[in-house]
Amino acid sequence: MGEHAARSAADRRRFMKLMAAAVAGLGGGAFFYGPGRSSVAAVRTSARIVIAGAGAAGLTAASQLADRLEGASITLIDPREAHLYQPGFTLIAAGLKSPGYAVSTTAEYVRRGVDWVQEGVAEIDPDGNRVVTSSGRSIAYDYLIVATGAELNYQGIEGMDVSLIGQHGIGSVYASPQAARTTFETMSAFAERGGVGLFGRPATEMKCAGAPLKYTFITDDILRRRGNRDKAELHYLAPQGSLFSVPIVAEKVRMLYADRGVETHFQHNLTAIDPGRQRATYATPTGTVEMDYDYITIVPPMRAIAAVRNSPLPWPTGPWGEQGWMEVDRDCMRHLRYPNVFGVGDVAGVPKGKTAASVKWHVPVAVDHIVADIGGTTSDAVFNGYTSCPLITRIGRAMLIEFDYDDNLVQSFPGIVAPLEELWVSWVMKETALKPTYLAMLRGQA
Amino acid sequence: MQELDPTVFVIVFIEMLGPALFWLLVAGIIVTTLAFFWVLIRDRGLYSKRFVRSEIIGLFGGAFAIGFMQYITNSGFRDIGGPIDWVLVIAIFAAGAIGTTLLAYTVWSVVGGRKPEPDAA
Numbered sequence: 001m002g003e004h005a006a007r008s009a010a011d012r013r014r015f016m017k018l019m020a021a022a023v024a025g026l027g028g029g030a031f032f033y034g035p036g037r038s039s040v041a042a043v044r045t046s047a048r049i050v051i052a053g054a055g056a057a058g059l060t061a062a063s064q065l066a067d068r069l070e071g072a073s074i075t076l077i078d079p080r081e082a083h084l085y086q087p088g089f090t091l092i093a094a095g096l097k098s099p100g101y102a103v104s105t106t107a108e109y110v111r112r113g114v115d116w117v118q119e120g121v122a123e124i125d126p127d128g129n130r131v132v133t134s135s136g137r138s139i140a141y142d143y144l145i146v147a148t149g150a151e152l153n154y155q156g157i158e159g160m161d162v163s164l165i166g167q168h169g170i171g172s173v174y175a176s177p178q179a180a181r182t183t184f185e186t187m188s189a190f191a192e193r194g195g196v197g198l199f200g201r202p203a204t205e206m207k208c209a210g211a212p213l214k215y216t217f218i219t220d221d222i223l224r225r226r227g228n229r230d231k232a233e234l235h236y237l238a239p240q241g242s243l244f245s246v247p248i249v250a251e252k253v254r255m256l257y258a259d260r261g262v263e264t265h266f267q268h269n270l271t272a273i274d275p276g277r278q279r280a281t282y283a284t285p286t287g288t289v290e291m292d293y294d295y296i297t298i299v300p301p302m303r304a305i306a307a308v309r310n311s312p313l314p315w316p317t318g319p320w321g322e323q324g325w326m327e328v329d330r331d332c333m334r335h336l337r338y339p340n341v342f343g344v345g346d347v348a349g350v351p352k353g354k355t356a357a358s359v360k361w362h363v364p365v366a367v368d369h370i371v372a373d374i375g376g377t378t379s380d381a382v383f384n385g386y387t388s389c390p391l392i393t394r395i396g397r398a399m400l401i402e403f404d405y406d407d408n409l410v411q412s413f414p415g416i417v418a419p420l421e422e423l424w425v426s427w428v429m430k431e432t433a434l435k436p437t438y439l440a441m442l443r444g445q446a
Numbered sequence: 447m448q449e450l451d452p453t454v455f456v457i458v459f460i461e462m463l464g465p466a467l468f469w470l471l472v473a474g475i476i477v478t479t480l481a482f483f484w485v486l487i488r489d490r491g492l493y494s495k496r497f498v499r500s501e502i503i504g505l506f507g508g509a510f511a512i513g514f515m516q517y518i519t520n521s522g523f524r525d526i527g528g529p530i531d532w533v534l535v536i537a538i539f540a541a542g543a544i545g546t547t548l549l550a551y552t553v554w555s556v557v558g559g560r561k562p563e564p565d566a567a
Contacts, residue, residue: 096520396525417530424521424531431519436461437454445457 042070043375050131050141052121052307054078056086056442057345057359058147059109063444064367066111069374075115075141077133080106083442085435087356089173090211092180094218094395095188096431099177109442121148124311126338143340143370146313146326148305150207150346150354156301158272158281165298168275172298173215174207187215187295191222194231195294198280199262202301203239203269204323207346207354210389210401212236212299213243213253219297220260221394234262235291237282239269245352246407249391252420256393270298304347313341315349325349330405331382333366340373342366350385351405356434357388360441386410390430398426475545482548485555493561500551507546508539 049065051058054076062076088102110116120134130140152174154160162179165172169190171183190197199216201209216236223229236243236257243257243264244250257264265282268289272281273296280296282289304314304324313335315321326343327336330350335341344362346354353362365381372379385405390398400417402410409419417425440446460468486492515538516522526532555561 394525396519396521397527418528421528423527424525425534427521427525428515428519428534431521432462433458436458439461440454440457446454 042068043371044070045072045374047142047374048073048075048140049143049145049370050075050077050139051145051147052077052124052131053147053149053345053347054080054106054110054116055083055147055149055345056356056438057149057363058145059083059106059442060359060363060444061145061147061344061367062114063109063111063442064363065370066114067444068367068371072374073115074113075117075139076110077117077119077121077131077139078106079118079120079134081118082106083109084177085438086207087434087438089177089180090214090218090392091431092177093171093173093183093187093215094392095184095222096395099181101435102177102180104439109439111444121305121307124307124313126312126335126341129340141340143373144338144342145366145370146308146341146343146347147345148308148347150205150302151305152300153204153303154298154300156202156204157270157298159275160273160298160300164275169278169293169295170273170275170298171295172300173211174299183297187219187297188222190232190295191219191226191228193294194223194228195233196292197232197234198237198291198293198296199234200237200268200270200297201239201299204301204303205320205325205354206299206302208389209245209354210391212297214392215297216262217256217260217393218395219295220262225395229261234260235265236262237265237268237270237291239267239283241266246401246403246409248407248409248420249401249403252399253391256422273298302346308347313338313343320349330385332369332379333362333383334369342370350383352385352403353387355387355389356438356441357402358386360446361386384410390426390434392427392430393422396427397422397424398430399423400426400429478545478549478552481556482552485552489555489561491561493555496554496558496561497547497551500547500554501543503550504543504545504547507550508541508543510546511538511542 049072051061058076058078062074065072065074083104083106085102088097091097092099092101117133121131122134123132130138132138154162162175164170165175165179166182166186169186171186173180173183197219199212201212216234220234223232242250243253267284268282270280271283279290279292303309308314308326309324313326314324315327326347326349328334328343328348328350329336333342333344333348335343344366345359348362361383365383368379368381388402391401392398399422400419402412402419404410411419417423437446512535
């Protein structure tokens with residue numbers, strides 16, 4: 001009987017998942033799921049918790065801590081008034097949304113009771129348990145969550161500057177919602193004329209590793225819609241030896257690129273650009289290669305912000321150390337040398353996941369460990385590397401790619417939404433459900 | 447570890463549609479459903495001629511629902527990629543058709559009066 005009841009409960013849960021996928025038709029992948037909101041009473045404490053950075057990860061952490069702690073001093077440090085919904089940038093750069101689609105205000109997501117210090121983070125001193133702001137104010141903490149994100153290092157490409165986006169055939173989706181719009185206009189002009197289009201990614205870790213792949217697909221689609229595909233040559237150049245870090249996904253994208261006629265070049269790292277001559281220079285194992293272009297999408301190298309890079313928090317060696325990503329335990333986001341410091345979001349030096357979907361899973365794990373520490377208990381919450389990427393393969397279709405640290409495909413809707421199929425349902429999710437889910441996440445509601 | 451909290455669905459839909467439109471739609475669905483049953487009780491059954499005509503209107507409602515979904519997602523029938531996409535199209539059509547049928551029948555019955563009594567002859 002007990003077994004039967006358990007099976008019924010399992011059936012009900014499965015049915016709920018089916019409802020989620022089929023009836024709502026919006027899915028949202030594991031973005032809709034959560035580690036389960038704690039129903040236990042809030043823990044009383046006078047602990048001082050500082051959150052450096054009020055982007056997706058910082059705001060979500062503040063909301064969740066405010067829910068789970070009573071009496072704690074929670075301080076968010078970030079100067080930015082505007083909040084940017086970065087997963088929307090690709091849709092803006094596809095010409096489907098206006099720049100305003102991705103812009104809201106930080107203030108609307110800051111919980112009552114959370115103290116928002118509108119200044120930059122100038123210094124992090126984990127030995128002294130304090131953060132120094134851009135005005136020189138020192139803020140002491142008992143627990144620190146670093147959520148300062150990834151810095152776009154356009155200067156890492158010789159000759160490149162943000163101000164060049166929209167000129168000389170240069171596009172770059174990442175810089176801002178307006179830059180994404182300008183990128184659309186530049187790409188659209190290319191789609192009218194044709195010529196050589198260059199796409200690619202940096203050698204560093206980057207947020208949303210699927211974005212450059214998507215933008216190549218979108219450009220191909222727009223060229224086809226305008227009947228100009230035969231006028232254009234599309235090249236995708238990656239410093240790595242594959243198209244994506246998850247082999248099964250890389251293989252699928254390889255097949256799709258072959259189908260779409262996108263030429264792939266591995267071991268090509270964009271090092272310089274000559275805007276006047278519209279020429280890009282790539283470092284390859286056999287020397288530099290120059291390629292002339294009519295249109296290029298630049299994804300800048302990325303690194304942690306200076307305050308993190310200059311602190312003791314990054315990995316001491318290796319590429320992650322050079323790029324400044326924090327040395328955290330990949331299972332619980334706790335710093336390996338400073339146990340009262342956690343790193344969540346893009347700044348975390350973990351193998352997978354600089355995406356909003358990862359934030360959704362990083363934050364509750366880190367928060368659970370902090371709350372357990374404060375309450376004098378232990379937490380068994382674990383982050384498994386979950387990342388999600390609705391990989392747009394043309395306007396109207398996407399593949400719902402979800403994976404973990406071990407390169408396994410994690411399926412939110414097994415047997416229902418196939419991860420490696422180009423589906424309308426996955427596109428509908430991206431267009432309709434992701435942003436509301438993301439915003440609910442910031443408020444600590446999802 | 448993975449749990450699906452149904453309240454998350456509600457929160458996401460509120461975020462998607464805005465609180466005003468969301469609760470207006472919920473209220474609309476509740477009012478239409480209650481009014482439909484009220485009409486059924488009032489008329490002591492379904493007025494089949496009226497219901498069949500309402501179903502025809504419902505077909506347009508289903509088609510409109512699909513068109514609307516495609517419009518707001520910048521996509522079309524060419525983007526149908528696999529079986530689950532057809533399931534979604536059918537689900538959207540069904541939701542639109544059923545909703546419109548009930549709405550049409552209810553409004554018609556409220557405005558158009560009672561089901562006529564069969565001839566006593």
